[in-house]
Structure formats: structure tokens, C-alpha cells
Amino acid sequence: VSMRDMEGLSVVVTAGPTREFMDPVRFISNPSSGKMGYSLAKTAWYRGADVELITGPVSMSSPHGVRVTKVVSALDMMDAAVESMAGCDIMVKAAAVGDYRFTSVSEKKIKRKGTDSVEITMINNPDIAAKLGSIKKPDQTLVGFAAETDNLLSNATEKLNSKGLDLIAANDLTEEGSGFDSETNNVTLLDREGSLKKISGTKEDVADMIWDRVLEIRGKS
Ligand code: C5P
Helix, strand or coil: CCCCCCCCCEEEEEECECCEEEECCEEECCCCCCHHHHHHHHHHHHCCCEEEEEECCCCCCCCCCCEEEECCCHHHHHHHHHHHHCCCCEEEECCECCCEEECCCCCCCCCCCCCCCCCCCEEECCCHHHHHHHHCCCCCEEEEEEEECCCHHHHHHHHHHHCCCCEEEEEECCCCCCCCCCCEEEEEEEECCCCEEEEEEEHHHHHHHHHHHHHHHHHHC
């Protein structure tokens, strides 16, 4: 692989968790570290791409050379991703987007009020990947992730098709050295033609292998 084989390509990567606030001091989120997305951004920059990273709140520092757009909620991430979609060649949705947000967000801290329980209602967040899939142009490549605890390949295939993705990295959360806060990852890459490729290594190795596959897919069309 040539070192600068992504020169001239404009890449957007979403990474990290989202936060859905209930009041000014409380939120629901997930344990995503952002490592997979940050590794994708870093390796794409090494390979010469122009890179934007749209990131939820994580503890990692911004990778060198990458334009960073910080977001908090799923709705923020949606706005940023839709805005960046038009001008990019490749969009990778590595973020762990919260599926629900609070129906209403209290401007003031919610008090305990001497009650033993609290009822909250939440509504669905938009599916950002599916939205991007629906506005994607033929020369653009959209990549998603599927973190699963069961029926890995059938769930991932369903997501690939329903969200209009070109490639999906299916991630078995029950496997050792995979998923959320791990340094390493094992993923199966599935494309629209049903081809299947299992890759594993550090998240940076996996990121490089995902870019290899993306370049292969783009070369074919
Ligand atoms: O959560 P799910 O398994 O459906 O996620 C699959 C893919 O869709 C991931 O790439 C994730 O980033 C993306 N997604 C999204 N917006 C959501 C939920 C998931 O972009 N609201």
C-alpha cells in the first residue's frame, strides 16, 4: 500500500458517544471511548486524505492534522454530519449514537421532591446513517458499524441494506478484545455484494484495513 493512497479524498468520520441531557446536570450516554473513530481519522490523515472528525464527548485529544467538530447530542451530530455529507467522498459512521432522547429537557435541575421513583419518557432519535444513506450520491461511499451481542451477520446485513450503506463493520460485543472500551477490535466487513472479510488487530490496524477495503470498493465502481 502506498503511504499516500488517500490523497485527494475528502473523508468524514463520526466518533464517540452522544449525550442526551435530562436537565442541566444529568444525561444518558454509553461507554464508547471513540477509539475506533479516532483511529480511522488518524490513519486516513496519514494516508493523505482531507479529514473531518465529528466527535461526541471523549477523553482523547484531537488527532493531528484533522479538522474536529465537537458535538454533544444525537441531534447535534445529525446536523453536523448532514452538513458535511455534501462535500465528502467517504463518510464513516463510527459513532455510538444514542437511540433515544428525553421528550423534554428541564431548564432547571430536577429535584428529588421526596418521591421514591421518577418517570421519564424518551423518544427516538433520528437514524443518522439512514438519513445519510438516503441523500448519498452514487460516487460517495458510506460505511457503518454494527455492534451486536447476537445474530451478528444477519443483523449487520439488515443494517447494511436498510440504511443504504456500502460497507458495514460488524462487531461482536461478546468476543474478547472487541467493542466499546477495548484497545483492539475484531470485525467482519460486509459489502453490498455479500462479500465477507474478517479482520482483527489494534483499532489502528483495523482502521487501515477498513480504508483498504473502502478503496477497493471505490476502485470497482
Ligand atoms: O445502532 P445501530 O446498530 O443501528 O448502528 C448501526 C450504524 O448506524 C452505526 O454506524 C451507527 O453509527 C449508525 N447510527 C446512526 N444514528 C443512529 C443510530 C445508529 O448513525 N441514531
